[in-house]
Every structure is written in structure tokens, then in C-alpha cells.
Amino acid sequence: MSQPKExxxxxxxxxxxxxxxxxxLGNFLRFPGQAAQNGGGLFMIPxxxxxxxxGIPLAWSEWALGRYGGSMxxxxxxxxxxxxxxxxxxxxxxxxxxVMPLLIYTYYVIIEALCLYYAWNYLNGVLPALxxxxxxxxxxxxxxxxxxxxxxLFTSEQAPMLGFIFFCFFLNFVLIYRGxxxxxxxxxxxxxxxxxxxxxxxxxxxxxxPPNPAHPEQNILAGLGYMxxxxxxxxxxxxxxxxxxxxxxxATGQIFFSLSLGFGLxxxxxxxxxxxxxxxxxxxxxxxxxxxxEVVLGGMIAIPAAFxxxxxxxxxxxxxxxxxxxxxxxxxxxxxxxxSFFGFLFFFLLFLAAVTSSLSxxxxxxxxxxxxxxxxxxxxxxxLGFITFTGTFFITFFSKDVxxxxxxxxxxxxxxxxxxxxxxxxxxxxxxxPEQGYTALSAGAExxxxxxxxxxxIRYISPLYLLVVFAFWCKSALxxxxxxxxNPPKGEPPVxxxxxxxxxxxxxxxxxxIAGANQxxxxxxxxxxxxxx
Amino acid sequence: xxxxxxxxxxxxxxxxxxxxxxxxxxxxxxxxxxxxxHSPADIDPEDD
Numbered sequence: 001m002s003q004p005k006e007x008x009x010x011x012x013x014x015x016x017x018x019x020x021x022x023x024x025l026g027n028f029l030r031f032p033g034q035a036a037q038n039g040g041g042l043f044m045i046p047x048x049x050x051x052x053x054x055g056i057p058l059a060w061s062e063w064a065l066g067r068y069g070g071s072m073x074x075x076x077x078x079x080x081x082x083x084x085x086x087x088x089x090x091x092x093x094x095x096x097x098x099v100m101p102l103l104i105y106t107y108y109v110i111i112e113a114l115c116l117y118y119a120w121n122y123l124n125g126v127l128p129a130l131x132x133x134x135x136x137x138x139x140x141x142x143x144x145x146x147x148x149x150x151x152x153l154f155t156s157e158q159a160p161m162l163g164f165i166f167f168c169f170f171l172n173f174v175l176i177y178r179g180x181x182x183x184x185x186x187x188x189x190x191x192x193x194x195x196x197x198x199x200x201x202x203x204x205x206x207x208x209x210p211p212n213p214a215h216p217e218q219n220i221l222a223g224l225g226y227m228x229x230x231x232x233x234x235x236x237x238x239x240x241x242x243x244x245x246x247x248x249x250x251a252t253g254q255i256f257f258s259l260s261l262g263f264g265l266x267x268x269x270x271x272x273x274x275x276x277x278x279x280x281x282x283x284x285x286x287x288x289x290x291x292x293x294e295v296v297l298g299g300m301i302a303i304p305a306a307f308x309x310x311x312x313x314x315x316x317x318x319x320x321x322x323x324x325x326x327x328x329x330x331x332x333x334x335x336x337x338x339x340s341f342f343g344f345l346f347f348f349l350l351f352l353a354a355v356t357s358s359l360s361x362x363x364x365x366x367x368x369x370x371x372x373x374x375x376x377x378x379x380x381x382x383x384l385g386f387i388t389f390t391g392t393f394f395i396t397f398f399s400k401d402v403x404x405x406x407x408x409x410x411x412x413x414x415x416x417x418x419x420x421x422x423x424x425x426x427x428x429x430x431x432x433x434p435e436q437g438y439t440a441l442s443a444g445a446e447x448x449x450x451x452x453x454x455x456x457x458i459r460y461i462s463p464l465y466l467l468v469v470f471a472f473w474c475k476s477a478l479x480x481x482x483x484x485x486x487n488p489p490k491g492e493p494p495v496x497x498x499x500x501x502x503x504x505x506x507x508x509x510x511x512x513x514i515a516g517a518n519q520x521x522x523x524x525x526x527x528x529x530x531x532x533x
Numbered sequence: 534x535x536x537x538x539x540x541x542x543x544x545x546x547x548x549x550x551x552x553x554x555x556x557x558x559x560x561x562x563x564x565x566x567x568x569x570x571h572s573p574a575d576i577d578p579e580d581d
Contacts, residue, residue, distance in 0.1 A: 044541050044544075047545075048545070224542065225534035225535060225538050228534070228542040229538035230541060281559055282560075285559075288549065288553040291553070294549075295545050295546055296549055299545070447559065
């Protein structure tokens with residue numbers, strides 16, 4: 001096999017593409033909700049600690065591992081792992097790095113379409129007409145996702161939403177078909193600055209909002225206080241509240257999901273770099289850009305605005321990612337002056353953030369189909385289009401209570417992501433090893449990375465931290481999920497089992513792809529990573 | 534908004550902003566870092 005033919009066109013392009021992959025709904029909706037629920041300002045202490053000891057080292061190791069694999073001519077996680085292990089079984093270890101993003105794409109594109117659908121409904125006046133009734137807005141949200149019944153999105157009332165899903169699905173494939181530099185990079189170069197501009201305009205509006213006339217105590221300062229004041233649990237001091245494991249779990253999870261770590265996306269993106277391209281400064285810049293969007297923009301828009309119009313009681317009932325974004329905030333925009341314009345702008349920025357993220361989810365599978373089966377882009381995109389269309393159709397049809405979406409999200413974006421992130425860290429810290437790993441990390445580096453980042457953080461602290469967090473998470477989340485598998489609701493289609501069946505089918509399909517790829521790689525000349533020094 | 538809230542918000546927001554500004558400044562001021570990584574001629578449009 002030849003060296004990768006595709007590559008990034010510019011340094012700024014690769015940074016914005018990785019930043020775009022990371023900046024998503026999590027920055028603008030999940031982060032403020034998590035912070036407000038976990039001690040407000042107190043949450044920022046574990047958040048910043050996790051950013052330094054998990055976020056940055058993991059980002060560095062993923063970028064370096066990706067570029068290391070790219071120097072061997074591999075762009076997909078299975079290829080990279082096969083090259084690192086020098087064993088065909090290594091490719092199966094890396095399989096999650098293609099399957100996870102692909103399956104996440106199947107439902108993420110629906111959420112992306114929902115953002116655009118909301119933006120559209122602000123332009124045509126449907127959402128503003130619902131006024132300040134949170135029940136009406138909640139009903140609109142449920143109907144848009146077809147949460148009332150299976151197949152609800154295939155009725156004439158919801159045909160527009162279905163149309164938006166098709167449009168977003170098609171848009172992603174058009175961009176991905178154009179390739180790394182002409183599709184992903186070019187889109188992110190325009191979309192990311194536009195996203196930040198939209199966010200600043202909305203932020204300016206929120207920070208200049210007058211107090212609620214009916215409740216003058218609900219003003220912007222009180223709203224910022226709801227988000228940022230350090231709050232201890234009842235009967236505890238700030239210090240003892242900080243000692244609770246839940247706050248550390250929530251903060252680590254937020255850093256982890258927000259930086260798009262453990263998905264296999266960064267591996268693929270970084271594999272298109274050359275051996276002397278910097279990874280240290282680029283990854284730090286992407287992480288900082290993501291952190292800026294999250295803390296400065298995300299932390300000052302959603303919660304303060306919702307506090308002014310809804311008050312603390314109603315806000316606390318709608319503080320989940322979806323509740324805050326698609327029920328509470330539309331209600332807020334419907335009540336504020338020029339709310340239609342700002343509502344459109346906010347949901348359009350969420351749409352841009354979602355597209356830059358969903359684009360990155362398709363490239364790992366494309367890379368595997370291209371390099372593993374020797375396909376050109378057209379058939380690779382066609383195969384991927386068929387698989388993802390099947391998945392999106394399945395989730396769109398089994399929409400009652402958003403159960404299919406929730407099931408695939410739980411297993412992919414919560415369970416397997418921890419496993420794959422831990423595997424990646426162990427592979428970089430132990431299989432590649434501290435010496436070669438540090439050389440791979442620091443080759444072409446434009447900032448100096450201390451050696452202990454590799455020998456202590458990436459090798460010991462990060463995997464240990466991940467395993468501890470994963471163990472606590474399993475203890476709290478798995479029993480309920482297991483119950484939903486063994487005790488499905490009576491008289492209903494077994495949606496949870498069907499969703500798991502779909503995941504298994506995709507895993508089996510990619511096992512065959514990897515088997516074929518292994519044969520192809522075996523027949524190639526043996527290769528090793530170029531000396532990065 | 535309590536003094537503690539102000540302190541946390543200012544430290545977190547200014548810290549992230551400072552890190553981003555420093556990174557962007559470093560990227561833009563490093564002579565080789567804004568060059569094109571690869572020329573468009575390197576890209577093989579396989580399906581054309």
C-alpha cells in the first residue's frame with residue numbers, strides 16, 4: 001500500500017477541524033447543565049484539574065499515536081493498531097475507533113437536523129408563536145423527535161423534520177466525499193469562525209438582558225451567580241462537597257466528551273499529518289479553543305438567560321442537555337426582545353457545531369474502507385452511506401421515548417468510549433513505550449513537552465484515572481441498563497434489544513472488513529514507523 | 534453573584550482565554566507553522 005494520498009492543506013485547517021470536531025452541543029448545553037448541577041463554581045476545580053491531568057495528556061497521546069500510525073501509512077484506528085502491535089489481531093483492538101464514531105453519527109445527525117429545524121422554525125415564526133408556555137415548547141420538542149410513538153416522524157405533520165434529517169445526512173456525505181482538505185478542512189475554516197461570531201452576538205444579547213419585570217430579582221448577575229457561585233451540598237462545607245466522587249466523575253466525563261477524546265477521531269485526523277508536523281502545539285490550541293467555547297461562551301449564555309426568564313425552580317427541572325437546549329432556551333428566546341433573531345442565531349450556531357462534529361465521525365470508517373479494502377472514495381462513501389442510512393432510519397422509526405437513540409448513545413458514547421480511551425492510552429504508554437512514545441510526541445514540536453508527561457502522566461496517571469472513573473460509572477449506570485435489557489416493556493417492540501442487535505451487526509460487518517484488510521496488509525511489504533527524530 | 538462566584542468566573546474565563554490567545558499567538562508567530570502542510574498537487578483525486 002502506498003503512503004496516504006490525502007492530507008491537510010494548512011496548519012490552521014487541521015487545528016480548526018479538530019476544534020470543530022470537539023466543539024458541539026456539549027460545550028453550549030451539557031457543560032453549563034453539569035456545572036450548575038454539581039456545585040456551580042465548585043465544579044470548576046475538578047474540571048480544570050481534569051483538563052490538565054486527563055484532557056491535555058490524552059489529547060497529546062491521541063495526536064502523537066495518530067501521526068505515528070500515519071507515518072506507517074495507516075489512517076484508520078485498526079490499521080494504526082495493527083501497525084503498532086505488528087500483529088493482525090491488533091486491528092481488532094482498534095475496531096472500536098471506527099465503529100464508535102460511525103454509530104454515533106447515526107443518531108447525531110438527527111440532533112443536528114433538530115438544531116437546523118429549530119433555527120428554521122424561528123425564521124418562519126412557528127416557535128415564537130408558542131410564546132412563554134414551557135409545556136407548549138416541550139410538546140414541540142417531543143413531536144419533533146417523534147417521541148410520542150414509533151413511526152411518528154413518518155406522518156405528514158412531521159414531514160418537515162424528516163426532510164431536515166435527509167438534508168443533514170446528505171450534506172455530511174457531500175462534504176465527506178470531497179475529502180479531507182476540500183471537504184472537511186474547507187468547511188471548518190469557514191464554519192468555526194462563523195460559529196464563534198454567532199456565539200458572541202448571542203452572548204452580547206444575554207449579558208445586556210434587562211431584569212425580568214415580574215421578578216426583578218431574576219437579573220443577569222443572579223443568573224451568572226446561579227452558574228458560577230460555588231455551592232456546597234446541604235449540611236456540608238465547600239471542602240467536604242469537593243471531596244465527593246460524583247463531582248469529580250461529572251467533571252472528568254465533561255472534559256472527556258468535550259475534547260472528543262477516546263472516539264478514534266483524532267487518531268484518524270492526526271494520521272494525515274507528516275512526520276515532522278507539530279502535534280503538541282496544535283493539539284493544545286484545539287483543546288484551548290474548545291475550552292474557550294465551553295467556559296467563556298457556553299458558561300455565560302444558556303444558564304444566565306434561562307434563569308432570568310424561568311427562575312431557579314423551573315430551570316432546575318429543565319437542566320439536562322436536551323431540556324435546557326430544546327425546551328428551556330426556546331422558551332427564553334420567545335420572551336426576550338428580538339427573540340426570533342437570537343433564537344435563530346443560537347440554533348444555527350448549534351447546527352454549525354454539530355456539522356463540524358458529525359463530519360469527523362465519518363472519516364475513520366472511510367479511511368478503513370479505503371486502506372483496508374483498497375476502495376476509492378466513491379464506493380467507500382457509498383458503503384458507509386448505506387450502513388449509516390440503515391442506522392438513522394432505524395432510530396428515526398423507533399422514536400418512541402427516544403429509546404433507540406438513547407440506547408445506542410449509552411453504549412457508544414458512554415460505555416465503549418471509556419474502554420477505547422483507556423486502550424489508546426495503554427497502547428501509547430506501554431506498547432509503544434515511554435522512549436519511543438516521547439520521541440513520537442516531541443518530533444517537530446513547537447513547544448517543549450516535559451518528559452514526565454509521557455513517563456508519569458500518560459503511562460500511569462491517565463489510564464489509572466480513567467479506570468477508576470470507569471469503575472465508578474459502571475457501578476452507578478450499568479444496573480439500570482441491564483434491567484432495561486432483561487425486562488423490556490410489555491406489549492412494546494423490543495427496541496433496546498433491536499438497538500443492541502444493530503450495534504452487533506455493525507461490529508460483525510467491520511470484523512469482516514478488518515479480516516479482508518489484514519489479508520491485504522499481510523501481502524504488502526512489512527513497514528515500520530519512520531524514524532520521527 | 535457572590536465574591537466567590539466572581540473569582541471563579543474570572544479565573545476560569547481569563548485562564549481559558551489566556552491559554553487560547555497564547556496558543557494562537559504561538560501558532561501564528563512560529564515562522565514555519567502557517568505554511569501549507571502539503572501542496573494541493575499532493576492530493577490525488579482518485580475518482581476524477
